[in-house]
Amino acid sequence: MKLSTKGRYGVTAMYDLAMHIGKGPISLKSVAARQQISEHYLEQLMGQLRKAGLVKSTRGAQGGYILVKQPQDISVGDIVRVMEGPIAPVDCLLSTDPGSNGYCPRTEICVTRNVWQKVGESISNVLDSITLQDLCREEAQRRGSATANNNCLKADVKSIVTNI
Amino acid sequence: MKLSTKGRYGVTAMYDLAMHIGKGPISLKSVAARQQISEHYLEQLMGQLRKAGLVKSTRGAQGGYILVKQPQDISVGDIVRVMEGPIAPVDCLLSTDPGSNGYCPRTEICVTRNVWQKVGESISNVLDSITLQDLCREEAQRRGSATANNNCLKADVKSIVTNI
DNA sequence: CAGAATCCCCAGTATATTAGTTGACTTTTA
């Protein structure tokens, strides 16, 4: 029941982008350095996030990545699902209709399946309830909100203004 | 975030033993056949469960395994922890004291760590709240409680009587 | 316009884990 580095790095990188929102494209290199992740490896992960439509990239000098949505509209669950696939502790939870590939014939009568289903739902609930903004806010509080350079929250205010 | 077959088979096998409680030692062969698990592989898993004190074995003909505790006193979490180790989606949750092996120096300041901690607690809560007896009861209900051969519940009654 | 800074893509690779298999040995019952 371990999360792979894909999921962890994905969330960490997205959090890093959220913390630097409003500063234009953030280069992979800087994210990798701050978060201590192999640059080349992170590149592959960002590719997945880009294809999934969570980040947008700009090529060339001064290029980098930005979030496509606001931090409050991106949950940790969104990111984990992109990086690791659907949240299901066992595969039999995935194919629910008979005839589909990988469907377990015991689906209807399996009592342990219900256990894993509850586990999956519980994980999903936690991950879907936490957004990048929550993480930014937590970090801002940790640093002391008076002195913190809390871009993420500033961006929030900006988006509220924009949305009026 | 997948459970391995170790955890799944472990729970399934223990559930099988719970369903046949009171019938003396249950052979690995019969468990493997009913639950469609490789007998030799299951053997290794039962070895772990035995060392952990969850089951007791009897050697020789008519031998097999029995539960050491009552089904209501064995949670799915107990079994999963034996089979898969501590429930923690990331390793940094495990070593909490500085100086211990694998301690992450960012423990105190890492905001994503809190996410994984919540996930781990949520998984633990679910797994610890479900006992083998719950599974047996569910199965008995599924079969229709009037006709069901619900040994597990009979055993429950027996244990209540014994405990008076 | 050169070159540096970026992102993009494809391919390889060492290590570990998973999910077993094989086989020899011991214990107990009928």
Place this chain on the structure above:
DNA sequence: TAAAAGTCAACTAATATACTGGGGATTCTG
């Protein structure tokens, strides 16, 4: 004493993980 069971140790094929390496393509800056 033979068959039925658990015990133990070693081997293995397949897969996933967590990278590394190298060559492009694109864009900004001097």
